[in-house]
Amino acid sequence: MIQLQDLYKIYRNGNQEIRALNGVSLEIAEGEFVAIMGTSGSGKSTMMNIIGCLDRPSEGHYLLDGLDITNYLDDDLARVRNRKLGFVFQSFNLLARTSAVANVELPLIYASVKPAERRRRATLALERVGLGQRLDHKPNELSGGQQQRVSIARAIVTEPRLLLADEPTGALDSRTTEEIMDLFLDLNAGGMTVVMVTHEPDVAQYAKRIVRFRDGQILSDEINPAPRGKGESVAS
Numbered sequence: 001m002i003q004l005q006d007l008y009k010i011y012r013n014g015n016q017e018i019r020a021l022n023g024v025s026l027e028i029a030e031g032e033f034v035a036i037m038g039t040s041g042s043g044k045s046t047m048m049n050i051i052g053c054l055d056r057p058s059e060g061h062y063l064l065d066g067l068d069i070t071n072y073l074d075d076d077l078a079r080v081r082n083r084k085l086g087f088v089f090q091s092f093n094l095l096a097r098t099s100a101v102a103n104v105e106l107p108l109i110y111a112s113v114k115p116a117e118r119r120r121r122a123t124l125a126l127e128r129v130g131l132g133q134r135l136d137h138k139p140n141e142l143s144g145g146q147q148q149r150v151s152i153a154r155a156i157v158t159e160p161r162l163l164l165a166d167e168p169t170g171a172l173d174s175r176t177t178e179e180i181m182d183l184f185l186d187l188n189a190g191g192m193t194v195v196m197v198t199h200e201p202d203v204a205q206y207a208k209r210i211v212r213f214r215d216g217q218i219l220s221d222e223i224n225p226a227p228r229g230k231g232e233s234v235a236s
Contacts, residue, residue, distance in 0.1 A: 002051060006059070007061075008060055035210045042214050053069065089168070092144075131150065181206045206227060
């Protein structure tokens with residue numbers, strides 16, 4: 001599904017050159033659950049932004065489903081994001097004065113889905129993440145874990161093939177983290193490809209494959225021999 005070929009991302013500040021990515025090549029197959037790890041400044045978030053069509057590499061190629069989208073125009077990249085990708089962030093990024101179901105409807109508005117169909121699909125997505133009884137609740141009426149479930153429902157309402165999660169449990173306690181990771185396992189078991197950035201080793205253990213970054217390069221890329229399953233505590 002994902003092919004990164006000799007990617008470089010170079011930022012320049014006057015005469016100074018910063019290589020956020022330095023010749024990264026990586027392939028991720030459809031249906032995988034991959035954790036990306038690394039310290040701040042390692043390049044993991046830069047790579048996630050490129051995979052998510054939020055940024056472009058300075059050099060190299062990015063192929064998604066066999067299509068080289070490296071030089072797509074902004075409008076074309078926006079269409080790829082809306083049709084193929086779902087995003088989950090640490091900070092939830094929900095509209096504060098808007099109900100859960102209206103938050104989930106947002107990607108469908110951009111996709112020009114009619115109101116009745118938007119509401120139907122958003123309701124189903126919230127039911128899928130266990131919030132069928134919280135449709136009209138605003139974010140300040142929900143716990144942190146419930147807010148993250150709303151953001152996951154929003155990410156999957158367009159039925160993407162690829163889910164990108166950037167520190168999705170960073171603001172959650174251990175019990176809620178387990179619940180959110182169980183949900184990711186369910187989505188992956190249903191065929192969705194999941195790529196997750198995390199700095200937490202216990203959370204990374206849910207993934208079937210762990211890729212570690214350092215100084216803009218891949219330090220290691222290993223299959224997880226014993227990924228954590230549903231219901232297993234992050235402290236176990």
